[in-house]
Amino acid sequence: xxxxxSSIAVTAGVGVCxxxxxxxxxxxxxxxxxxxxxRNPLLSSNSAFLKWNRNxxxxxxxxxxxxxxxxxxxxxxxxxxxxxxTFIFDCDGVIWKGDSLIEGVPETLDMLRSKGKRLVFVTNxxxxxxxxxxxxxETLGLNVSAEEIFASSFAVAAxxxxxDFPKDKKVYVIxxxxxxxxxxxxxxxxLGGPEDGGKKIELKPGFLMEHDEDVxxxxxxFDRYFNYYKIQYGTLCIRENPGCLFIAxxxxxxxxxxxxxxxxxxxxxxxxLSGSCQREPLVVGKPSTFMMDYLANEFGISKSxxxxxxxxxxxxxxxxxxxxxxxxxVLSGVTSLSTLQSPNNSIQPDFYTNKISDFLSLKAAAV
Amino acid sequence: MSQFxxxxxxxxxxxxxLRRLYLGVIWKGDELIDGASQTIHMLRSKGKKLVFVTNxxxxxxxxxxxxxxxxxISVSQDEIFSSSFAAAMYLKVNSFPPQNKVYVIxxxxxxxELQLAGFTAFGGPGDADKTIDWKQNSIFEHDKSVxxxxxxIDPKINYYKLQYGTLCIRENPGCLFIAxxxxxxxxxxxxQEWPGAGCMVAAICGSTQKEPVVVGKPSTFMMEFLLKKxxLSCSxxxxxxxxxxxxxxxxxxxxxxxxxVLSGCTTQSDLQDPSxxxxxxxxxxxxxxxxxxxxx
Numbered sequence: 001x002x003x004x005x006s007s008i009a010v011t012a013g014v015g016v017c018x019x020x021x022x023x024x025x026x027x028x029x030x031x032x033x034x035x036x037x038x039r040n041p042l043l044s045s046n047s048a049f050l051k052w053n054r055n056x057x058x059x060x061x062x063x064x065x066x067x068x069x070x071x072x073x074x075x076x077x078x079x080x081x082x083x084x085x086t087f088i089f090d091c092d093g094v095i096w097k098g099d100s101l102i103e104g105v106p107e108t109l110d111m112l113r114s115k116g117k118r119l120v121f122v123t124n125x126x127x128x129x130x131x132x133x134x135x136x137x138e139t140l141g142l143n144v145s146a147e148e149i150f151a152s153s154f155a156v157a158a159x160x161x162x163x164d165f166p167k168d169k170k171v172y173v174i175x176x177x178x179x180x181x182x183x184x185x186x187x188x189x190x191l192g193g194p195e196d197g198g199k200k201i202e203l204k205p206g207f208l209m210e211h212d213e214d215v216x217x218x219x220x221x222f223d224r225y226f227n228y229y230k231i232q233y234g235t236l237c238i239r240e241n242p243g244c245l246f247i248a249x250x251x252x253x254x255x256x257x258x259x260x261x262x263x264x265x266x267x268x269x270x271x272x273l274s275g276s277c278q279r280e281p282l283v284v285g286k287p288s289t290f291m292m293d294y295l296a297n298e299f300g301i302s303k304s305x306x307x308x309x310x311x312x313x314x315x316x317x318x319x320x321x322x323x324x325x326x327x328x329x330v331l332s333g334v335t336s337l338s339t340l341q342s343p344n345n346s347i348q349p350d351f352y353t354n355k356i357s358d359f360l361s362l363k364a365a366a367v
Numbered sequence: 368m369s370q371f372x373x374x375x376x377x378x379x380x381x382x383x384x385l386r387r388l389y390l391g392v393i394w395k396g397d398e399l400i401d402g403a404s405q406t407i408h409m410l411r412s413k414g415k416k417l418v419f420v421t422n423x424x425x426x427x428x429x430x431x432x433x434x435x436x437x438x439x440i441s442v443s444q445d446e447i448f449s450s451s452f453a454a455a456m457y458l459k460v461n462s463f464p465p466q467n468k469v470y471v472i473x474x475x476x477x478x479x480e481l482q483l484a485g486f487t488a489f490g491g492p493g494d495a496d497k498t499i500d501w502k503q504n505s506i507f508e509h510d511k512s513v514x515x516x517x518x519x520i521d522p523k524i525n526y527y528k529l530q531y532g533t534l535c536i537r538e539n540p541g542c543l544f545i546a547x548x549x550x551x552x553x554x555x556x557x558x559q560e561w562p563g564a565g566c567m568v569a570a571i572c573g574s575t576q577k578e579p580v581v582v583g584k585p586s587t588f589m590m591e592f593l594l595k596k597x598x599l600s601c602s603x604x605x606x607x608x609x610x611x612x613x614x615x616x617x618x619x620x621x622x623x624x625x626x627x628v629l630s631g632c633t634t635q636s637d638l639q640d641p642s643x644x645x646x647x648x649x650x651x652x653x654x655x656x657x658x659x660x661x662x663x
Contacts, residue, residue, distance in 0.1 A: 098503050201522065203556055205556060205557065205558075206558060207558065208559055224499070224501075225526070226524070226526050226529070227524065227525055231562045253574050253576050258504075258506075259503070260504075260506055261534075263530060264526070264530045267573035268529050268570045268573040268574035269570065269573075270573060271569040271570045272524075272562075272567065272570035275549070275562075275566040275567075275570065276551050276562035276563065278551050
């Protein structure tokens with residue numbers, strides 16, 4: 001419990017007093033073992049613990065509001081660039097919007113690479129695998145390899161690997177193709193996915209829905225083919241298969257599938273399963289630090305040498321803060337300056353700027 | 368904790384009895400619980416007012432009255448308070464402007480009650496087969512005059528409905544988010560549990576980051592509405608139910624007497640377990656015990 005409280009003190013600081021948001025922000029040890037999940041209070045809906053969480057959260061929130069400085073407009077780009085080894089970029093709203101590249105991105109990435117900086121791309125969007133994202137980057141004329149991309153679909157497979165999820169157990173997927181591809185690559189058996197979107201139920205007297213008792217994990221992510229069949233299947237697995245894990249790729253309320261408007265995001269599907277199972281999921285995507293810990297370990301980088309660049313306060317910036325690295329908010333995506341500066345907002349990145357190509361223009365100005 | 372027989376004297380003074388409608392008190396699936404019909408008849412003959420309260424929003428009140436009729440019990444729809452009816456009454460009581468529309472994620476029960484109350488409601492089962500054009504330049508439109516989104520149990524839930532409800536709540540200024548109830552489990556068939564309204568409501572909470580107004584149990588909205596409607600005080604009321612955390616708590620929150628029946632999902636050992644701290648005033652194995660004990 002002491003470990004939990006110290007990590008809460010470091011990582012808390014959310015604008016919204018949502019219990020699940022605080023749970024999302026706690027990082028998972030890489031050598032986390034399967035059996036621990038049954039004892040870890042963070043993973044069960046322990047209402048006394050959750051109430052304590054909420055109290056601590058609101059106290060720490062007030063403390064953070066008093067002590068964290070307001071975000072500064074980025075002026076000396078050189079100083080920021082020289083102070084870190086690695087840049088982590090969110091994708092939607094930072095690199096592209098829908099299927100269109102944001103102005104100045106290729107030149108900015110080239111400049112950072114020429115200065116020897118490591119570039120990593122972390123996205124909560126689980127619809128594609130990292131390989132499929134690699135293709136998207138290629139189509140947009142950007143030189144980025146699949147190994148530099150960490151989508152939440154990949155994070156699911158990486159998490160299961162990190163806990164030695166047994167290969168004879170199956171994974172039920174409420175989500176899209178990206179998750180299925182990553183599970184397959186990692187050697188896991190799965191059920192569900194988009195195909196279950198066509199399954200109908202006849203709620204007649206005497207009808208009984210069966211489910212596979214070998215399902216050891218239910219993974220929930222953004223799903224355009226969401227339906228009652230999947231909700232019931234996932235619920236039965238979580239409720240009735242002993243030790244079954246409930247994993248969420250992310251809990252983003254809305255996502256930008258098209259650049260014209262917002263779309264109900266993964267937070268909706270995860271909310272549905274959480275509501276029917278009355279359990280909180282293990283979140284592998286931002287703002288949980290799982291992906292940060294994973295890539296820091298993978299590339300041997302220290303978090304103080306990282307700058308997280310994103311367009312969302314409650315996922316990207318919180319992810320960076322929870323991980324203990326520098327944070328830069330860009331206004332080319334979902335967050336406007338007035339949202340950042342609103343009295344209702346308590347998440348303050350270190351810096352903010354219009355778009356990542358400001359690295360180039362601010363550099364030029366500083367010379 | 369007193370046994371029912373010893374306190375029968377108190378029960379005679381009640382002029383109103385509130386009954387939890389479905390599984391576990393009056394019926395189980397499509398079968399009437401033993402003696403339920405005779406008990407209801409006896410209470411009526413003693414001049415007791417009977418009210419049937421259910422969190423299930425799938426049917427309208429008149430459809431529930433039909434179900435009672437098919438089981439051989441005469442109950443008028445004015446005696447039934449479903450959460451579908453509660454949603455319509457909430458809008459009425461709060462003077463929802465009739466020129467504003469209501470978007471429904473749920474069944475015909477909710478649509479019917481809203482329309483009966485004079486509101487313009489759309490969505491519901493009709494949106495079950497709607498698909499979305501995912502091309503980059505297409506726009507998902509929504510009606511800007513929607514002033515409330517009502518969410519209840521919906522086995523036909525899909526992305527279209529989630530997106531429609533989300534856009535209304537996020538983008539229409541002042542749009543209300545109303546939940547019929549938040550039960551995790553719904554009883555769509557008798558053979559197993561199914562995701563309840565709590566699931567659909569949580570989905571919309573997840574995409575809007577807003578909490579709904581809940582009109583069903585254990586919220587006291589229905590109780591307050593009933594008390595006003597029948598001009599009664601709680602001391603003359605007894606809530607009869609089979610669930611401690613909704614029915615009995617609902618009754619206790621409102622300040623009326625409570626009777627737990629063991630014919631549903633709560634057993635005597637659940638009730639007497641040291642971890643349980645919801646204690647009804649009385650308990651009995653089923654409602655017809657009232658009949659047996661009176662005749663004894």
